[in-house]
Amino acid sequence: MKAIADLHSHSTYSDGRGTVTENIRAAAAIGLERYAITDHGPQNIGVGVGDENKYLVIKEEVRGLRENFPDLQVLVGAEADIISLEGDIDLSRETIEALELLIVGLHPYVWPKTWKDGWDFVLSNQTLRVTRSMEEKVRCRNTKALVEAMARYPVDIVSHPNLEMPVEIREVARACHKYGSAYEINTGHNFQTIEDVLTAAKEGVTFVVNSDAHFPESIGRLDIGIELLERAGVSPEQTLNLKAEQ
Numbered sequence: 493m494k495a496i497a498d499l500h501s502h503s504t505y506s507d508g509r510g511t512v513t514e515n516i517r518a519a520a521a522i523g524l525e526r527y528a529i530t531d532h533g534p535q536n537i538g539v540g541v542g543d544e545n546k547y548l549v550i551k552e553e554v555r556g557l558r559e560n561f562p563d564l565q566v567l568v569g570a571e572a573d574i575i576s577l578e579g580d581i582d583l584s585r586e587t588i589e590a591l592e593l594l595i596v597g598l599h600p601y602v603w604p605k606t607w608k609d610g611w612d613f614v615l616s617n618q619t620l621r622v623t624r625s626m627e628e629k630v631r632c633r634n635t636k637a638l639v640e641a642m643a644r645y646p647v648d649i650v651s652h653p654n655l656e657m658p659v660e661i662r663e664v665a666r667a668c669h670k671y672g673s674a675y676e677i678n679t680g681h682n683f684q685t686i687e688d689v690l691t692a693a694k695e696g697v698t699f700v701v702n703s704d705a706h707f708p709e710s711i712g713r714l715d716i717g718i719e720l721l722e723r724a725g726v727s728p729e730q731t732l733n734l735k736a737e738q
């Protein structure tokens with residue numbers, strides 16, 4: 493299989509090293525048909541966009557660049573953070589509507605919605621670094637928060653399920669299928685197992701392979717993810733951004 497799109501990457505508006513222009517140029521240079529800039533939501537500590545109006549600034553910047561790259565469709569999206577046990581995310585409805593792609597993911601270092609979320613959701617994940625006894629409880633809470641987010645928002649893609657914050661893969665995959673959110677294979681972090689892919693595939697998910705690039709040169713580096721899906725017997729029709737190689 494071959495990738496025609498890379499739908500998860502970061503620019504200097506969050507913690508990426510490439511400017512919007514550098515990223516778009518890199519995506520066009522490798523011949524992608526579609527590419528998305530999805531900077532971190534504002535409540536991601538230290539790396540978020542700071543203010544959600546930044547997404548409108550990025551959109552404006554991209555609008556000015558589109559005519560230079562006529563063969564590349566550029567989408568401006570966000571990788572939003574889950575900030576409560578009820579699946580709240582760190583973007584307003586207005587911003588979500590203005591975005592062309594909504595990725596939602598669990599990240600360990602976020603400003604929680606309330607003090608209670610700070611304790612039950614954010615800090616409980618931190619305790620996993622010292623003790624494994626909390627793991628089942630935390631996995632259950634993380635899964636619930638992620639599934640709730642899919643139920644409440646128009647989530648196009650769930651980023652890196654099971655990275656740093658454990659989730660129940662089957663439950664997440666079931667929700668992805670139910671709510672029409674793609675299940676991401678993330679080559680930037682490259683942590684996913686074939687067992688997880690098989691479990692998710694069994695629930696009928698649509699996969700997407702993304703680089704989560706933080707450097708222009710990482711955009712479109714999707715081979716490890718494509719190979720993983722091929723080994724699991726996933727076909728291009730079960731993906732958002734792969735096609736059969738000629």
Ligand SMILES: [Zn+2]
Binds near residue numbers: 571651652
């Ligand atoms: Zn992420």
Ligand SMILES: [Zn+2]
Binds near residue numbers: 500501502571651704
């Ligand atoms: Zn990311």
